[in-house]
Amino acid sequence: MEVQSEHASGEIKHLQRCINDLISLLALPAIWSGGDPSQVLHTLLDALVRMLRLDLVSVRLTDLVGGAPVEIVRLAELRGRVPSAHEICEALSQCLEDDSRKWPPLLRHLMGEGEVSIVPLPLGLQGELGVIVAAAERTDFPRQTEALLLSVAANQASIGLQEARLLSHQKRLASELDQRVVQRTAELATANEELKKEFAERRLVEERLGQEERDLKRSEIRKAAIVDSALDCIVTIDHEGYITEFNPAAEHTFGYLREEVLGKHLADVIIPPSLREKHEQGYARYLATGEAQVLGKRIELTAVRADGSEFPIELAVTRIPLEGPPSFTGHLRDITERKRAEQELRRSQAFLAEAQHLSRTGSFSWRVATDEITWSEQLYRIFQIDRDARVTFELICTRIHPEDLSVFQEHIERSRRDRTDVQLEFRLQMPDGAVKYVHVAAHIRGDHGQPEYIGAVQDVTERRSSEEALSKARSELSQVARVTSLGVLTASIAHEVNQPLSGIITNAGTCLRMLAADPPNVEGARETVRRTIRDGNRAADVISRLRALYGKKEPTIESVDLNEATREVLALSLSELQRNRVIVQQELVDDLPLVAGDRVQLQQVILNLLRNASDAMSTIDDRPRDLLIRTEPDDDDRVRLSVSDVGIGFEPQATDKLFEAFYTTKDEGMGIGLSVSRSIIERHHGRLWAMPNSGPGVTFSFSVPCKVEGLTSDSARDSRTPSVSDAA
Amino acid sequence: MELRQERRAVERPLVSVVDDDESVRESLPDLLGELGFAACTFSCAEEFLESDCLDQARCLILDIAMPGMSGPDLQRELKLRGQEIPIIFITASTDKSARPRLLEQGAVECLFKPFSDTALLKAINKAFHPK
Numbered sequence: 001m002e003v004q005s006e007h008a009s010g011e012i013k014h015l016q017r018c019i020n021d022l023i024s025l026l027a028l029p030a031i032w033s034g035g036d037p038s039q040v041l042h043t044l045l046d047a048l049v050r051m052l053r054l055d056l057v058s059v060r061l062t063d064l065v066g067g068a069p070v071e072i073v074r075l076a077e078l079r080g081r082v083p084s085a086h087e088i089c090e091a092l093s094q095c096l097e098d099d100s101r102k103w104p105p106l107l108r109h110l111m112g113e114g115e116v117s118i119v120p121l122p123l124g125l126q127g128e129l130g131v132i133v134a135a136a137e138r139t140d141f142p143r144q145t146e147a148l149l150l151s152v153a154a155n156q157a158s159i160g161l162q163e164a165r166l167l168s169h170q171k172r173l174a175s176e177l178d179q180r181v182v183q184r185t186a187e188l189a190t191a192n193e194e195l196k197k198e199f200a201e202r203r204l205v206e207e208r209l210g211q212e213e214r215d216l217k218r219s220e221i222r223k224a225a226i227v228d229s230a231l232d233c234i235v236t237i238d239h240e241g242y243i244t245e246f247n248p249a250a251e252h253t254f255g256y257l258r259e260e261v262l263g264k265h266l267a268d269v270i271i272p273p274s275l276r277e278k279h280e281q282g283y284a285r286y287l288a289t290g291e292a293q294v295l296g297k298r299i300e301l302t303a304v305r306a307d308g309s310e311f312p313i314e315l316a317v318t319r320i321p322l323e324g325p326p327s328f329t330g331h332l333r334d335i336t337e338r339k340r341a342e343q344e345l346r347r348s349q350a351f352l353a354e355a356q357h358l359s360r361t362g363s364f365s366w367r368v369a370t371d372e373i374t375w376s377e378q379l380y381r382i383f384q385i386d387r388d389a390r391v392t393f394e395l396i397c398t399r400i401h402p403e404d405l406s407v408f409q410e411h412i413e414r415s416r417r418d419r420t421d422v423q424l425e426f427r428l429q430m431p432d433g434a435v436k437y438v439h440v441a442a443h444i445r446g447d448h449g450q451p452e453y454i455g456a457v458q459d460v461t462e463r464r465s466s467e468e469a470l471s472k473a474r475s476e477l478s479q480v481a482r483v484t485s486l487g488v489l490t491a492s493i494a495h496e497v498n499q500p501l502s503g504i505i506t507n508a509g510t511c512l513r514m515l516a517a518d519p520p521n522v523e524g525a526r527e528t529v530r531r532t533i534r535d536g537n538r539a540a541d542v543i544s545r546l547r548a549l550y551g552k553k554e555p556t557i558e559s560v561d562l563n564e565a566t567r568e569v570l571a572l573s574l575s576e577l578q579r580n581r582v583i584v585q586q587e588l589v590d591d592l593p594l595v596a597g598d599r600v601q602l603q604q605v606i607l608n609l610l611r612n613a614s615d616a617m618s619t620i621d622d623r624p625r626d627l628l629i630r631t632e633p634d635d636d637d638r639v640r641l642s643v644s645d646v647g648i649g650f651e652p653q654a655t656d657k658l659f660e661a662f663y664t665t666k667d668e669g670m671g672i673g674l675s676v677s678r679s680i681i682e683r684h685h686g687r688l689w690a691m692p693n694s695g696p697g698v699t700f701s702f703s704v705p706c707k708v709e710g711l712t713s714d715s716a717r718d719s720r721t722p723s724v725s726d727a728a
Numbered sequence: 729m730e731l732r733q734e735r736r737a738v739e740r741p742l743v744s745v746v747d748d749d750e751s752v753r754e755s756l757p758d759l760l761g762e763l764g765f766a767a768c769t770f771s772c773a774e775e776f777l778e779s780d781c782l783d784q785a786r787c788l789i790l791d792i793a794m795p796g797m798s799g800p801d802l803q804r805e806l807k808l809r810g811q812e813i814p815i816i817f818i819t820a821s822t823d824k825s826a827r828p829r830l831l832e833q834g835a836v837e838c839l840f841k842p843f844s845d846t847a848l849l850k851a852i853n854k855a856f857h858p859k
Contacts, residue, residue, distance in 0.1 A: 495793075498820035502841035503751025506759050509845035513762040528758060535751050575820075578748075579793030 018145040021051040025153050032160040036168055037061065038070065040160040044132075045074040048153055052146050054136050055116065061123070061130035061161070070130075103127075106142070109135075117141040121154035129161055233313075233332040237266045239325035241283055253334050255306035270332075272304040287326070295319060303332065311336050353377060360459035366442075368416055368451045382438065382459045384430050401427035401435060419444045419451055425460070437464040495575055496542040503535035545572055559594040560602060562631050562639055569606045570629070577627070582614045587630035593706045595639050597684045602704075605677045605688070609643040609700045612674070616647025616698065623696070634703045638686070646697040650690075677702075743852065744785035745769040746776045746802065747818065748794045752841075756789065763849050773797035777805065785813055787836075787855040789848075792819040792826065803833065814855035818843065 024047060032040045041059050048057050058073040103120045116135045119142050123129035132154050134142070142150060227234050233250035237243055243266055246258045254261075254270055261269050267276045267283075286295075295317055303313045316331045353376075356362055362379025366372070373391040380387050383399050393412065400408045404426040411424050422442040427435050442455025511528040514521035545568060566588060570577075577584055595602075610629070617625040626646050634640035674688075681688040686704030693699055743765045745756050750771075757767035768785070770776040772794055788806075792799040799817055806813060817830050817838040827838040836858075837851035 494822040495820040498822070498841040499749045500751055502818075502820065502843070503749075503755045505842040505844065506752070506755035510755065510759040510762055513759070513845070517762075524758060528755070531751070531754055535755075538751070575793070578795040579798075579821075581795075581798070583795075 014145065018149065021149050022152060024051070025149060025156050028153075028156050029160050029163070032164060034167070035164060037161050037164040038072070040157065040164050041070075041072050044153060044157050044160070045072060048132075048134060048150070049074045051149060052134065052136070052142075053138075054134050054141075056135040057133065058135075059123075059130060059132045059157075062128065105147075119147070119150060121150055123154060123158050123161060125158075129158055129165075132157065230331075231333075233330075233334075235266065235270070235330045235332060236320070236327060237330070238327045239287065241266050241280070243269065244327065245329075250332065253305075253332070254303070266330075270303045272302055272310050275302065300335065312339050314338075357381075360462075362457045364442075364453075364455055364457065366453040366455075368419065368453065369449075379457055382436070382457060383428065399428045399430070401429045403427070415442075415444075415453065422453065422455065436461045495579075496572065497539055499575075500535040500539035500542065504532050504539070507532040507535065542572075556598060557596055558599060560597050560599045561592065561594055562602070562641055563588040563592050565599055565603050566606055566629060566631060566641065569603050569610065573607060573610055577610065577614055580614045580618060580625070582617060582625045582627050585626065585628045587628065589630070589632050592631050593633060593637075593639055595684075595704050595706050597704060601680045602684070605680050605702060606641065606643075608674070608677050612700065613643050613645035613647065613698075616645050616649070618647075620647060620696075637706050638703045639706060640701055640703040642699050642701040644693060644697060644699040646693070646695065649692055649696065649698050740764060740766040741786040741856065742766045742768060742781065742784045743787045743789060744776060744781045744813075745789045746771075746773055746794075746799070747789075747791035748772060749791065749820070752791070752818070759845055759848065760852075763845070763852070765852065773799070773802040773805070776802070782811060787852055788813045788815045790815050790817055792817050792830075792838075793821065800830065800833070803835070807834075814858070816848075816851045816855060 028043060028047065031043055035043075041061070045057050045059060048054060054074075056073065056075050058071060060072075061070045103122065105119065107118050107120075108115050109118050116137050117139065118133060118135045121132040121134065123131060132150075134150055136142075227245065227247045230247055230249055233253050234245065234247040235243060235250050236245035243261050243264055246256070246261050248258075250256075251258055256269065267279050271279045298314055298316050300312060300314050302310050304310050312335050314333045314335045318329050318331075320327045320329055356376055356378035360378070360382065362382050363376045364379055365374045371393065373393075373396075375383075375391050377387065380389075383396070385391070385395065385399070389395060397405060397409070408424075408426050411422065414420075415422050421444060422440060424440045425437065426440075427437055429435055437460045439458045439460045440455060441458075442453045444451055445454050446452045507528040511525045511532070514525040514528065566586075570584065570586070574584065606629075610627070613627050614625075617627070623646060628644045629642070630644075631639065631641050678688045681702045681704065684704045686702055688700070688702040690698055690700050743760050745753060745760075745767060747753055747756075747769070748771055753769040753771065757769060760767040765787075768779070768781045770779065770781075773790075774797055776782065776788075790799040790802060797805070799815075799819075803815055806815075814836045815834070816836050818841060819826070819838065820841045822840065824840070830838045836855040839847060839851060
């Protein structure tokens with residue numbers, strides 16, 4: 001009995017241990033929780049070795065997570081020797097096939113010096129996870145409980161491994177997910193950045209677009225304002241020639257309202273009927289060939305207003321640079337005024353040129369600083385210089401008369417220096433030797449920086465010739481006057497001479513008779529001879545006075561006593577005056593200053609005034625024919641001589657004419673006397689004038705300076721100096 | 729008035745001379761005396777008109793142009809007074825055109841100075857012996 005009980009108690013112990021082991025195994029998953037497969041295997045193997053007193057246990061996992069197979073081996077202390085892991089694996093792979101269902105539950109394998117019992121346990125339902133191999137040298141291996149523990153352990157391991165694997169897989173997935181999230185996040189951040197950038201760019205673009213749009217709009221407004229307020233007419237047409245724009249200036253110029261003409265054909269609106277065909281041809285040609293005769297040019301043509309009136313315009317057509325069918329903008333300007341101004345300018349220029357031509361006057365400008373000289377056309381003609389020639393002083397000097405060249409150059413230099421106005425007369429000599437007289441008048445203009453002379457040059461050659469001719473004529477006239485005067489005075493002269501001659505002849509006749517008597521009356525004869533001599537002297541005096549008056553040709557300057565000169569003239573003409581019943585009264589002031597002049601010329605003037613006075617009274621019978629001649633000192637160191645009559649006088653308006661040559665109030669006069677008299681007095685720097693008396697008649701007066709500075713012997717000898725007096 | 733009475737010829741006819749020229753007044757009376765006439769001279773017409781000679785003169789030698797009353801004026805004056813004295817005009821003027829008119833108006837002669845003694849005698853004779 002004891003054995004039996006002993007056995008029973010062992011059995012119980014064994015079962016208890018088995019239950020404990022079983023519980024340990026069942027507790028393993030709690031340990032494994034959260035662990036990885038290798039951890040599961042290590043703990044499992046350790047537990048199995050310890051529980052079952054195995055000599056060897058190994059586990060091989062086929063594929064955990066797509067990685068290489070894992071083999072873990074636990075060896076107990078084998079007797080005498082320890083087989084290598086490799087040796088075990090080789091033995092296992094020889095006896096185990098791939099299919100776990102074909103595995104034997106137990107196999108015996110010789111290993112080392114002994115035989116071992118090997119139990120393969122598939123992991124997973126069909127060993128898909130791997131295999132656990134438990135081996136022991138014991139022969140009783142595996143007992144029933146051990147087999148149970150092994151299969152439970154394998155199941156537990158399968159579950160643990162599955163879980164670990166799942167966990168691992170989940171972990172991997174989570175990690176992958178995390179990684180993906182991180183990656184995605186990074187991608188998103190990048191994308192976000194890009195978006196931000198893009199957004200910023202877009203905003204920039206939008207802003208720019210907005211600005212451009214605003215600019216465009218502003219530009220449009222500005223353009224519209226320009227178009228609306230433009231002085232020029234601005235008309236826009238589309239590719240078919242229909243009006244699309246018509247600004248206020250155009251409305252004003254053409255007399256249409258914008259609304260009236262928009263959409264109408266340009267040709268029908270502003271092109272005169274006569275030009276419409278041409279316009280349309282040109283437009284058609286342009287559209288067909290792109291060849292335009294008017295584009296980009298300013299052309300002048302005729303336009304028509306709403307009321308049908310035509311007027312000149314200037315037109316500039318530009319193509320609007322937009323895509324699509326061509327359209328055009330025309331800038332039109334009413335140039336009626338300009339045309340008229342141009343015409344007037346042309347006419348004015350023509351007038352000026354003609355006037356310059358007729359008056360032989362050229363004009364010029366001279367910029368002093370640069371010696372830039374501009375000539376009018378007429379000036380080229382006067383100088384006989386080619387129109388294309390550049391005018392320089394060198395060129396001008398080639399035309400100046402050699403004798404006047406130095407004077408001319410002196411004037412130019414003075415003008416350059418002093419910049420005062422210029423009055424100058426000089427001669428030109430043409431290449432053919434012809435001489436021209438020119439008169440230059442110029443005044444300075446412009447500021448000090450750019451002074452410019454503007455002047456005129458007149459060809460006075462003809463006037464010069466006329467003056468010379470006039471001077472000659474005057475000289476001839478005065479000669480005529482003198483001769484005429486001589487003729488008219490013949491009676492007076494004869495009278496004066498005949499008086500003493502008569503005495504001489506009578507005395508001589510008486511003398512002869514006295515001497516012929518018986519006895520001769522010698523005493524009487526002597527008396528008559530004495531009287532003859534006296535009368536002869538008297539006659540000689542008359543002759544010498546006449547010679548003084550008419551005989552001398554050369555004027556001479558001397559100191560003249562006007563009283564004395566007057567008395568001599570009176571002596572000559574008194575008898576004639578008396579015969580004309582003129583009562584002469586003299587008021588010759590004492591101590592009259594002497595005057596410088598030509599005595600004979602002054603006497604001619606006095607004689608002329610006396611004769612005029614006498615003639616003016618020839619028809620006066622109702623009152624004494626009183627003539628008053630007086631001399632007196634005048635203002636400004638002058639001496640005045642006046643002759644007053646009580647004659648018929650003259651019309652007040654005739655005062656100016658009195659002194660003109662050939663003006664006369666007398667039936668027989670030539671009207672030279674006063675004219676010549678005045679020129680004589682003027683040569684003496686004096687003045688001759690006439691004043692109506694308060695009573696009847698006129699007073700003629702002249703006043704001459706006591707000292708005549710300007711009357712040099714040169715000018716006094718001038719052949720042009722008129723001499724003589726009246727021609728009655 | 730100058731009156732020259734020739735003692736030898738008390739009966740000599742009186743000739744009056746009116747002239748403003750002194751030479752004439754001095755020279756003519758001597759010549760007239762040689763020719764057998766008595767002479768009295770006056771320097772102007774007015775003087776003559778106031779003198780006694782107005783009635784006595786058988787002939788008047790009269791200058792044409794004189795200050796104041798001229799020769800023809802005196803002629804008219806004498807005619808108005810009824811004094812029919814033969815008049816011989818003398819003149820220094822060379823204007824011959826005056827002569828026919830003067831003769832027409834009754835003058836015996838018109839002599840232009842200077843004239844000869846015979847021309848004067850001839851004129852006086854004509855005055856004393858009218859046709």
